[in-house]
Amino acid sequence: MLRIIGLGSPQGDDQFGWRVVELLQQEGIPDSAELVVLDRPGTALLPKLQGAEQVLVVDAVDMAAAPGHLIELEATQLLQEPGFSELSSHGIGLIDTLKLAQACQIELSPIQLHLVQLGHLEPFEPLSNPVQLAAQKLVKRIRLLFTQG
Structure with a gap:
């Protein structure tokens, strides 16, 4: 089973x-x-990262890029790159959860991350145009996984 987890909050592009x-x-x-939607899950994300053949995590982050910029990487890459340590806009973010699993030797499913550079975090405002376009682009990519698999 493929599990797709959309992380977020009601803060602008974090949706x-x-x-x-x-x-x-x-x-x-x-x-x-x-399909799973989680609102700033913190450590509650951990069980969702287990028990699937593959997990795709979709989140908005601040990586000092242009709004709407998409990157795709494996969870192991995220943990190995020092520049990614403060990406999350959540309290206990994805990286903290992955580090916790690693420290506790918790076996996780293979995790692929799809991250977008957010543009704004105004509460209850819609996605900015670049981030909305990135969402549509990513959906097309994910749909290709279903036709290839």
Whole structure:
């Protein structure tokens, strides 16, 4: 089973992960996939990173790039790159959760991260245009996974 986790909050572009999941729900996905939306989950993310053949985590981060810039990497890469240590806009973010799992020797599913550079964090405002376009682009990429697999 493929699990797609959209992380976020109601703060402007931080809704990116939620929007990607919403677009995938609208298009329909195969029964072999599970869609999950989490609001600043902290360590509650940990169980969602287990028990799947593959996990895709979708989140908005601040990586000092142009708004809407997408990167894709494996969770192991995220932990090895010192520049990624403060990416999250959440209290206990994705990196902290991955470090906790590593420290506790918790076995996780293979995790692929799809991260976008956020542009703004105004509460309850919609996604900025560049981040909305990035969400649509990412949904197309994810849909290709279903046709290739």
